[in-house]
Amino acid sequence: MTNLTYSGDYPIEFPSPSVISVNGVVLEVFEAGSQNVGNPILLCHGFPEHAFSWRYQIPVLVEAGYHVIAPNQRGYGKSSRPAEVAKYDIEYLTGDLVSLLDYYGYKEATFMGHDWGANVVWNLALLHPQRVSKIINLALPYQERGEKPWIEFMEELFGSDFYFVHFNKQPGVADAILEENTTQFLRNIFRKNVPFSIPEPGMSMINLAQASMSLGEPLMNEEELSVFISSFKSSGFTGSINWYRNLDRNWHLMADIKPRINQPTLMIYGDRDLIPKSPNLHDFAPKLDIVSLDCGHCIQQELPEETNQAILNWLERQIA
Known part of the structure; x- marks a missing residue:
């Protein structure tokens, strides 16, 4: 693929990064398929990830005629890591994506998100609906805003040790432990075929x-894992964890936004993911199609061929 250039930082063919100034920060952006200008798709990674998590999707989407734009979002990789926690709220995160569209001269685009990236895409469609033409989200369905702020609700439901709550109630503690054990943490979290066990x-x-022992099987080989390890050894984890520290702020910011997503939407679940499927996602996204794959949470990395086929089939149907 002539549009993809090998970078010495990556063990497989992957776009070389550009550093782009948008929305008061700089973002490390991996772009491919510039010959397909006019047909953009933006890929939004999750936690604790990197744009490299889309390595299996990028060349396939380019071949299908898409201009692919995959940023390391704020807090990740070589993108900016503002010190102020509030700089990671949903208005800033979605604002970065809108500013990327502006940078490339696009009025709208298809957006695809995984995990936290999916949460940003859901909210982007609510806050800036005119900028989103289609949605493909993996793992995380739209999260209905309840009567209580998120952290209070989660603490009542799951307790103070639940990681969302811990990140907020004990700032800096997890950040330091993850940074002290970066390699071990990432090797242990990126697993597949993990057997069910009592937490x-x-x-x-x-x-x-x-943990000195890992359950299941490695999700990626050592060369691929080294991309994530190198990135987080450089960036640390505080920027990415600060996304969690804005959940209650986001709850307030979204108070007056009608939770209606009118764009054509594809939701891809992993049947063995611990995140539950939404029983009423159609209520929020009426133009919804659902695909379920026999895998865990890291869908696009665990079953890349099946994921790619589901995405391409759905996109082709939208064109038809």
Whole structure:
């Protein structure tokens, strides 16, 4: 693929990054398929990830005629990591994507998100609906805004050791432990075919960072994993964890926004993901199609061929 150039930082063919100034920050952006200008798709990664998590989708989407734009979002990789926690709220995160569209001269685009990236895409469609033409989200369905702020609700439901709550109630603690054990944490969290087990006491992310044994099988080889390890050894984890520290702020910011997503939407679930499927996603996204694959949470990395086929089939139907 002539549009993809090998970078010495990556073990497989992958776009070389550009550093782009948008929305008061700089973003490290991986672009491919510039010959397909006019047909953009933006890929939004999750936690604790990197744009490299889309390595299997980028060349396939380019071949299908898309101009692919995959940023390391703020807090990740070589993108900006503002010190102020509030700089990671949903208005800033969605604002970065809108500014990327402006930078490339696009009025709208298809957006695809995984995990936290999916959450940003859902909210982008609510806050800036005119900029989103189609949605493909993986793993995380739209999260209905309840009567209580998110952290209060989660603490009542899951307890103070739940990692969302811990990140907020004990700032800096998990950040330091994950940074001290970066390699071990990432090797332990990026697994597949993990057998069901009763959760251990304590905070799950800290447990993963400190565990000497890994369950299941490696999600990626050592060369691929090294991309994530190198990135987080450079950036640390505070920027990415600060996304969680804005959940209650986001709850307030979205108070007056009608939760109606009118764009054509594809939701891809992993049947073995611990995140539950939404029983009423159609209520929020009426133009919805659903695909379920036999895998865990990291869908596009665990079953890349099946994921790519589901995405391409759906996109072709939208054109038809």
